[in-house]
Each structure stands twice: as C-alpha cells, then as structure tokens.
Amino acid sequence: MTEAVNSKSNAAADLVRARSHLLDGGLPGNPRLDAESLRQAMVDLFEFWLTSKAAELGITADSGLAVLAVGGLGRQEMLPYSDLDLVLLHDDIDPARVAEVADQLWYPLWDAHIKLDHSVRTVPQALQVAADDLIAALGMLESRHIVGAEDLSNLLIGGVRREWRSGIRTRFDELIAQAEARWERSGEIAHRAEPDLKNGRGGLRDMQLLDALALAQLTDAMPGLGPDVPGGGLPQARRRLLDVRTELHRVARRSRDQLRAQDADEIGAALRIGDRFDLARTLSDSARTVSYSVDVGLRTAANALPRRGLARLRRMPVRRPLDEGVVEHAGEVVLARDARPRRDPGLILRVAAASAQTGLPMSATTLNRLSEDAPEFREPWPKDALNDLLVLLGAGRGAIDAIEALDRTGLWGRLFPEWGVVRDLPPRDVLHTWTVDRHLVETVAYAGALSTRVARPDLLVLGALLHDIGKGRAGDHSIVGADLATHIGQRLGLWPSDVRTLSAVVRHHLLLSDIATRRDLSDPDTVQHVVDALGGEPQLLELLHTLAEADSLATGPGVWGDWKAALIGELVRRCRLVMAGDELPTPEPIASELIAKAAAGGVYVDLKPGESKHTYTVTVIAPDSPGLLSDAAGVLALHSLRVLSAALGVEGASAVDTFVVAPIFGDPPDAGLLRQELIRATTGHLDVAAVLAERERAAGGVGAGRYARAQPRVLWSGTSVPGQVILELRVGDRIGLLSRLAAALAGCGADVRWAKVVTMGSAVVDSFCLDLGADDTSVRRDAIEKAILAVVPRVEPKTS
Incomplete structure (x- = not known):
C-alpha cells in the first residue's frame, strides 16, 4: 500500500x-x-x-x-x-x-x-x-x-x-440554437474590449463548430474563403486565437478565456504583435474571418441537409432574376448561368447591391468566382458601377453584411485599396463601439436612413463611407482623409465639383461637433469661422449637419442626444443666416392675366399641356380660405393626377394656385369637371379626405406610399417678414399627400401665404410660407410639425 x-x-x-x-x-x-x-x-x-x-x-x-x-x-x-x-x-x-x-x-x-x-x-x-x-x-x-x-x-x-x-438532420436546429445562445452570452470578439476568446462569436468554439459541420460532410473546413483573403484566412485566424489564449493562460497562471485589458500589452509583447491596440486589431481580423466562415458554413450546411419523406419530392428552387447577370437561388444571391465575370467587372457591385437590397446573403461560391475572375475597374469607373455602389451604400442596414462579405473575401479591398489601413483598426477611445472600418459602414447605414435631409444623398453616403479613411496614417486624419477622398472621388468618376465637395465633407466632418460643443454660439466670430471654413456653401453645411448625426449614432450609445443635436442645430441655423448663398424658397410671381381673373372673383380652373409630353399645368383661382389648398390638391389626386410641382400664391381675396401634374394613367379629365368637383369640395358636398383614405386602402397601403425608407424631415427657417416662417418638408410620396398636408396646416390654423412643391421620384420636397403672426413660438411650431408628421408616410418597420 x-x-x-x-x-x-x-x-x-x-x-x-x-x-x-x-x-x-x-x-x-x-x-x-x-x-x-x-x-x-x-x-x-x-x-x-x-x-x-x-x-x-x-x-x-x-x-x-x-x-x-x-x-x-x-x-x-x-x-x-x-x-x-x-x-x-x-x-x-x-x-x-x-x-x-x-x-x-x-x-x-x-x-x-x-x-x-x-x-x-x-x-x-x-x-x-x-x-x-x-x-x-x-x-x-x-x-x-x-x-x-x-x-x-x-x-x-x-x-x-x-x-x-446520419443524425445531423435531427440535431442541426439544436446545434444552431446552442451556438446562438453562446453568442448572446459572450458577444462578438471583434468588437469587445475584453473578449471571450473561447466562447465569443468568432472564437475557438466556432472553429470547433465548423469542424463538426465538416465531419457531418455538410461543408468544407474553410467555407467561403480562398487562399488570398486578408489576414491569411481561417488557418491563420485559428492559430492567432490559440496563440493569444495560450499567452493569456501563461500570464494569468490559470485557465482563462476572457482577455483582460490589463493583460493585453504583455500578451501583445510576448507574441511580438505590438501593444494592446495591435493585439486588438489582430483579434478583430481573426474573429471576423471566423465569423464570416461560420455564417457561410451554417448556410451551406442548412442547404445540404438531407431531405426526407415528402421533402424529397419538392422541386428544386427556381432562379429569380435580380439584376443583369445576378439571380436569387436557394435563398442566396448568385451569378446567372450566362454571367461572364472575366468580361464584366461591374458584377461585383451588382451582386453586392442585390444582396444589400434584398437582405439575401451572397453565395460563397459566387464571391470566390468573382475574386478569381473579375477584372479590375478601369479608371474612372463606368457610370453604372458608380450607380451600383450608391445603391449598395443606400441600402441601409443591408449594406453592412454585404460589405463585410466583400471585405472578408478580398473584394472590397480591390475596389478600395485605401481600406486596408483602416481594416480592423481598433478605436483609440472608449466611446467607440466598433473598429474603424466597421464604424464607417455603420455610419453609411445611418446616413442612408437620413438621406431625405439632404439634396445630395449620393455625396452623403460617400462622405459617410470615407470620413475616417485617413485614420491609421501619420498626420491629422481629416486632412489625410480629404486627400484620399479626392483620389477616390476621381477614381469613381465624380464630377470635379462633386469631388471637391466630397473632399470638403471628409476634411470638415468634425467641424460642427467640435465648434457646437466647445465654442460660444452667440459669438458672431464663432459662426463666421464655420462659414469661412465651408466657403459659404449651404449644400456643404447641409451634408455636414446630417453626417454629424450619422457619425455620432454609429460611434456608440449615448454619443448623440438632444443636447448635442440642439447645439449643432443652432449652429447650423446661425450659419445659414450668415451665408450669402443660402437659398431660401421664395414665391413665384403671378402672371398678369391671372391677376385679372383673380380680381373678377369666383372659381376658375384651367388645364393646359405642360412642357413635357406627359405633363399638364392646372391653374386654380378661387376665393382664399383655409381649406382651399387641401380641397384643390385632393380633387387632383381623386382624378389620378399626380402633383409634380406646385406654386401657390394670393392675389387680393383670391388664391392663385398652379400645379404641374402627370396622369397616373390615361388622359387628364376636362377642366370643367375639375371645377365642378372643386366647388363640391369647398361647399362641403364632397369629403375629399374620406375618399382619399378609401383609395389608399384599395391600393394596398404599402404600394400606395404608406411606408418610407427614410425618416421624414421638417426644417424651419425665418423670413424678412415678421411672423412669417418657412416650413420645408422632405418625405416619401403618398396618395393625396399635398391635400393631407394642407388640411393638417389648416387644422392648426396656419395660414399658407405661398408654397412650392417638388416631387422627385418617390420623394417630395414641399416648402410652405406660413403666417403665424405673434404666435410664432416653439410650442406652436412643435404642434404644426406633429400634425404634419401624422399624415406623411411612416418609416418601414423592421421585419424579423
């Protein structure tokens, strides 16, 4: 013993x-x-x-x-x-x-x-x-x-x-649920300050998950990744994660999965990676590579699961066209059978844009084929390629996964070689949630949701994509980034003036936030400094204002709030007043022959062919009353006339309203019929609002403009006349929108002195000059704005 x-x-x-x-x-x-x-x-x-x-x-x-x-x-x-x-x-x-x-x-x-x-x-x-x-x-x-x-x-x-x-078909759902629960508990390694190297998303457990799927013969050991991907691919990612966890054990002298911030410098030095920021960058690259591979692996495995019983008799999935050379097949975006990647460099962006818009993932096989076969773009880019890029960037949250897939397979770096410096670059302050490259893409997503705030949404999303592109290089990242934005803009084929604007957006993307939160806004020199820096360009000011919000929202929780929004908004308002080039809407002059008809009194309606083939000009003269604009616009909508633009004015006791309209189908009605319907509406014999509501319900809600992609935007500005203000609305279109807006304004007791209405595609920009008199207060404006927003299309709800 x-x-x-x-x-x-x-x-x-x-x-x-x-x-x-x-x-x-x-x-x-x-x-x-x-x-x-x-x-x-x-x-x-x-x-x-x-x-x-x-x-x-x-x-x-x-x-x-x-x-x-x-x-x-x-x-x-x-x-x-x-x-x-x-x-x-x-x-x-x-x-x-x-x-x-x-x-x-x-x-x-x-x-x-x-x-x-x-x-x-x-x-x-x-x-x-x-x-x-x-x-x-x-x-x-x-x-x-x-x-x-x-x-x-x-x-x-x-x-x-x-x-x-043999049993993977019955255990696959449990396998997925277990992985998702683990990710929920442990978070993403790529974007956590103290990541769980074993259980976090993109960690060693996910590598074991891939091995298990490979043993089930549902996917290969390196799904979706070729040999030339950034960072060396999956084997290198696995080795790096193991190396860091090995040194973590050695430093802690016990088993540990979570990398603590105080140990990062020592571990980085032991692995000869660098300091904690270099270590964080290495981990981000490795974890994102693993995460992408897991997504592809799970998707491939789900499609490869053996079918049993009646499922075997189901027809193979059909191929649904999405774009030229791009189709949907089995829940993925793939190349059409006749696509020729070697002769069509634009396929990369068309595939990505289709993925972002539909929310369908891109097939790993398709991405690998594009990586191997697609040629480089010539410079400057073809116009179609630029348009496809803008479609991708304007797709909102859908752009994030699409760009991530392009980046993990090496295609995004081919389109934007400058991206390599910011890829996986960790933030230098605790406010930032994301790595620099992911922050840029998050900013793009937020900017897309705010696109109705600006007249140039294309420059907004490009500015969002590039605003921090200068980070990771020597010098002020705003200055360095502005130079890079110039080169990129020229490569994309932008007009020289747009290249200058894009460069200025990147150069000054921090200007409004810095000045608004650090300077005295009541000091005229403060405002003049901003105006001078921007060269007195209102369009640039508008872009920077919106980008400031998108940038803050993409930084992390609590960075954007009412206090910061109010400060920047006040600075922008003061800058607009100072800028000599500020283009405030003004009323169109009324023609002399219409003035004479207005003086005669009564109701007058005229319809004439417009400047283009399918447009007409409708002139309405009638005694001025609070509900006239709503009734006139409603009558036009009831007769399937879409208002493309409108100029509204007052001459004496009569309103003189001119509408440019386009029939939705067929020929326009007779002017006499429009006059009779307008008289019925103004005398209370025709309930315009009720009939419009019934028309919209019959049209199906969504197709009728019930929902919009971007949030509606209301802007207020003053005029030289005391008591008069200008309300500008930017929003998606809707059946009878102008009639509803006019009714909402009339319901608030707001007297519309004049208006300019412009429809651009599925969006409208309406400007109303309101006479509020002595009651021009923030409370009154808030009430009017609330009434306006109650009748405009709502933002499309997220679907699960």
Missing part, C-alpha cells in the same frame, strides 16, 4: 515539475517557448505521461482497455492550464479491475492539481451518451486514441462520427 501511494506521489511530482519547467522556461538554451511550441510541448508531455502510466498499469493493445483524449489534448491544442479530458474505455472486463486502473490513472493527475474531466465507459455506453448529449457528442467528435486497445478506440471514434453524420 505504501509503495502504491509513493508511486502515485512520485508520478504527480514528476508531472508538476515537467509542466512548471515548460511554463517557466523551456528547453536548455531556449529559455522561453513560443505559444505554438508550448502547446505542442504540453501535448507531448501529457501523452508521454499517459503512455508511461498506462504501460505501468497494463493498458496494452490486447488489454481490453484504451485511453482516449477529448478536448484540447484530443485536438492536439493543449493549453497550459486547460482541463484534461480523458475517457477510459473498456470491453466489458471485470468492474473491479476497471476501477483499480481508473483510480491509479486519475489520482496522480488530481495530486498534480491538473483539472481533470474523466469518464469510464464501454463503447455502447459512450455512444449512448453522445446520442443523448449534444455537447458530449461534439467533444467525442474530436477524440483521439492515446494508448491501449486501438481497435476499441477506433470503434468509438468511428461510431460517434457515423452517428453524427
């Missing part, structure tokens, strides 16, 4: 000394092992100890006993303080003999303070555990024979993998 105790004690002491030697030093002449060598040395140490101990205990090839390694030792990725997962297999031999062997195998490890996860099973018992417990099954998929009866080990390993392949 004493000899057995001493034997166990000596074995434990030998193991402790050997492990300490590896962790504290290394081999003679090499005082410190690098991370990869340390892992291999740990594998060799434990395998040597186990085989030696097994020989001592009689665990031989014909003993009916075998030792299997699971987990890190099974994968040959043994970290310094990871648990040792072992299975002692036996072939229905004497239970007393099995217990004796198990005790003599486990106790020395416990005495050495090695964390041990152990089990003793027959092959059928182990197979049953794998069938009942998904986590156990995933572990056994990685099991490896160490010593003893190899045929016994092979029986288990082969059986587990065979059952895994």
